[in-house]
Amino acid sequence: MSSYNIQSQQLIDDFMTMVRIDSPSKDERAMADWLTARFKELGCEVEEDKAGEEVGGNAGNLRVFLKGNTDVAPLLFSSHMDTVEPANGIEPVIEDGVIRSKGETILGSDDKAGIACILHLARMANGQPDVPRGDLEFSIHICEEIGLLGAKYVDTGKFHAKMGYILDDHDPRQVCIGSPSAVRIDYKVFGKASHAGVEPEKGISAIKVVGEILARMNFGRIDEETTANIGVIKGGTASNIMTPLVEMKAEARSHNPEKLEKQVAHMNACFEEVCKEWRDKLGENLPKYEVDRSDDYHAVSFTTDDYLVKLALSAGKTLGWEMGTKISGGGTDGSVLTHLGIPCVVLGVGMQDVHSTNEYIKISDFEEAANLVASIVENHANGVVV
Ligand SMILES: [Zn+2]
Structure with a gap:
């Protein structure tokens, strides 16, 4: 009472x-x-x-x-x-x-x-x-x-x-x-525009690069303490242009700070690896990516x-x-x-x-x-x- x-x-x-x-x-x-x-x-x-x-x-x-x-x-x-x-x-x-x-x-x-x-x-x-x-x-x-x-x-x-x-x-x-702790991560993937019907080989589709990145990435429920997500993907203006830029909004959360850092490192590594593989194959300085991380809460x-x-x-x-x-x-x-x-x-x-x-x-x-x-x-x- x-x-x-x-x-x-x-x-x-x-x-x-x-x-x-x-x-x-x-x-x-x-x-x-x-x-x-x-x-x-x-x-x-x-x-x-x-x-x-x-x-x-x-x-x-x-x-x-x-x-x-x-x-x-x-x-x-x-x-x-x-x-x-x-x-x-x-x-x-x-x-x-x-x-x-x-x-x-x-x-x-x-x-x-x-x-x-x-x-x-x-x-x-x-x-x-x-x-x-x-x-x-x-x-x-x-x-x-x-x-x-x-x-x-x-x-x-x-x-x-x-x-x-x-x-x-x-x-x-x-x-x-x-x-949990949470971080927000904004990614940008840069390719190269070209006419998709006339000379696609001159372009680099950022959408195709992102497809490979996501296929390699582990997100969703990672373990009992950790989650991650890609929540927004934006890119492209027309079907006849090889997409030069894709922007993505991602997050990761964990009750364990070490696991959080490990997940963020994994996500970044997927961008790093795929972009490098493409550059090595093409012998160009594209595609590349940018990452902007902000700590959301602790x-x-x-x-x-x-x-x-x-x-x-x-x-x-x-x-x-x-x-x-x-x-x-x-x-x-x-x-x-x-x-x-x-x-x-x-x-x-x-x-x-x-x-x-x-x-x-x-x-x-x-x-x-x-x-x-x-x-x-x-x-x-x-x-x-x-
Ligand atoms: Zn509330």
Whole structure:
């Protein structure tokens, strides 16, 4: 049991209001304004940073602070304001205890369910000031869906909290304790243009070279810790031209940094080898390739001995639940904040089938998430870790 009275109707009302506010990545202004007003009404300090200017969006990340009434270490909770497309004109409907969109859009529970839990926590803290709690800090981010961009511009030096939770996953009873490192790799393969019908022998088809490269490359599921993908291939303008340029977008991920480097090296080697074989055969300085690598996010690995994990598990047990841990295949803003020195564990808020028009959230899961967050805050203040 938690001393906080979960205000289920308020939680759902806030959520329904928020999903109706359009907030695709880089267009979070209306959402940021609405949240700023709500948090200020609840006695929080709110500060918006300049991340929007950095990424070409119209709103920054919000840092929200609410003074506590006990001396324990401040806790951070974080979610993101932006949603994937189709994101505009969302009409949420409630049916049989499930909230979904009418069908033409996503729902936006990713991640407005997380924000609703945070807002609900602020409401309870404001409405029940006698329940013991430490200082609370909320970091509400922009542009998570387009490469964790907002989080990358957060000034963690301003944080009071030195640890926290990201509310941006599915099952509230599963605490996410690990996520992979990821790199994005852009490749360009250069051939030589010529008329494909008149003198094909004067050209070098970059498409043919790429075909050989891909036939040699191992991607998809590499091992239980590692994946890789070629997601985009672009090249050519007409069927009668030997294609001079092909551009490709690739990625690799692993929970193990050595395996990640090995996979990237393998992918690069396929380009290197095939291009060299062609050049040797043709006696020319083409085909060649270029590679542009960027580290997207870094692996996170917690154990059940880490305080944040123990606290979350025990908060669930306090509520009488069977709790578990999970490993994720994707990065979150927690990957970024943890790498910036603020360790963050990821918690589920009930969102399901995200990034699709089938997205939905079960109200019972959503309520559990709000309950878990309140229980974490209370157990932390009372020093209860079971
Ligand atoms: Zn999300």
